[in-house]
Amino acid sequence: MLFSPGWRAPVRQGEVxxxxxxxxxxxxxxxxxxVWLLSGLSAxxxxxxxxxxxxxxxxLGAAREAGLVSVPLPQNARQIPQEVLQAHLRRGALQFGFExxxxxxxxxxxxxxxxxxxxxxxxxxxxLTTVVAGTxxxxxxxxxxxxxxxxxxxxxxxALAVRMPAVKTATAIASLAALALLLL
Numbered sequence: 001m002l003f004s005p006g007w008r009a010p011v012r013q014g015e016v017x018x019x020x021x022x023x024x025x026x027x028x029x030x031x032x033x034x035v036w037l038l039s040g041l042s043a044x045x046x047x048x049x050x051x052x053x054x055x056x057x058x059x060l061g062a063a064r065e066a067g068l069v070s071v072p073l074p075q076n077a078r079q080i081p082q083e084v085l086q087a088h089l090r091r092g093a094l095q096f097g098f099e100x101x102x103x104x105x106x107x108x109x110x111x112x113x114x115x116x117x118x119x120x121x122x123x124x125x126x127x128l129t130t131v132v133a134g135t136x137x138x139x140x141x142x143x144x145x146x147x148x149x150x151x152x153x154x155x156x157x158x159a160l161a162v163r164m165p166a167v168k169t170a171t172a173i174a175s176l177a178a179l180a181l182l183l184l
Contacts (some may be wrong), residue, residue, distance in 0.1 A: 017149050019090050020097040024138040024145075027101020032134020035117055039124040050122045057118050060109040075108050093155045101138040110168055113137060 042050060063069045085092040103113050116137065120130050 001181065016089055017145060018034065018091045020093040020145060021142040023094040023097020023099075024142045025097075025135055026100035026138070027098040027129055028134040028136070028138025028141070029101075030098075030134075031102045031104070031117070032120070032131045032137070033127075035120050035134070036125075036127050036130040039121045039130070042122045045122075045123045049109075050124075054119045054122050057122075058103075058115050060168075061115040062173055064111045066173075071111075073108065073111065073114060079107070093147075098143055103137070110171075111170060112168075 004113055045053075060069065060071065064071045085096060103117075108114075115131065
């Protein structure tokens with residue numbers, strides 16, 4: 001893990017974390033900008049059809065998170081090579097953060113980011129709303145690294161892994177409910 005409590009380097013951890021977070025924010029923002037550009041393709045669809053598609057995707061996502069259906073996610077399920085971080089730490093942290101922020105090259109096991117991206121693609125919101133959503137996706141990923149850095153607890157990851165299925169299911173259901181309220 002990039003920011004484990006036992007991690008040591010000739011540069012300050014906080015500095016590397018800041019560069020990593022910058023990469024996460026840039027990656028999420030750029031991906032959202034691309035989603036917004038592509039969302040113009042859904043503009044000709046009638047609003048009721050887009051709303052129904054978004055609710056169906058969100059329902060499928062919630063069902064996947066609850067373990068009711070098995071849907072493979074379109075992801076690149078591999079880790080970023082260690083050489084990225086070992087050659088140039090700051091540049092590697094920026095690259096790692098950017099790639100993690102885009103959600104394209106790295107492993108994203110949760111359904112919610114895909115539902116968010118497809119929802120933004122179908123709803124064709126204004127550019128600011130879409131880009132802010134992408135920036136907050138990057139910020140959400142940054143929060144995990146920041147909390148790990150601040151906690152300095154070697155057992156934190158194991159404790160989170162035990163609670164993660166329930167958190168993912170609750171998040172999926174809450175997202176579906178919020179989306180339904182916004183669209184109705």
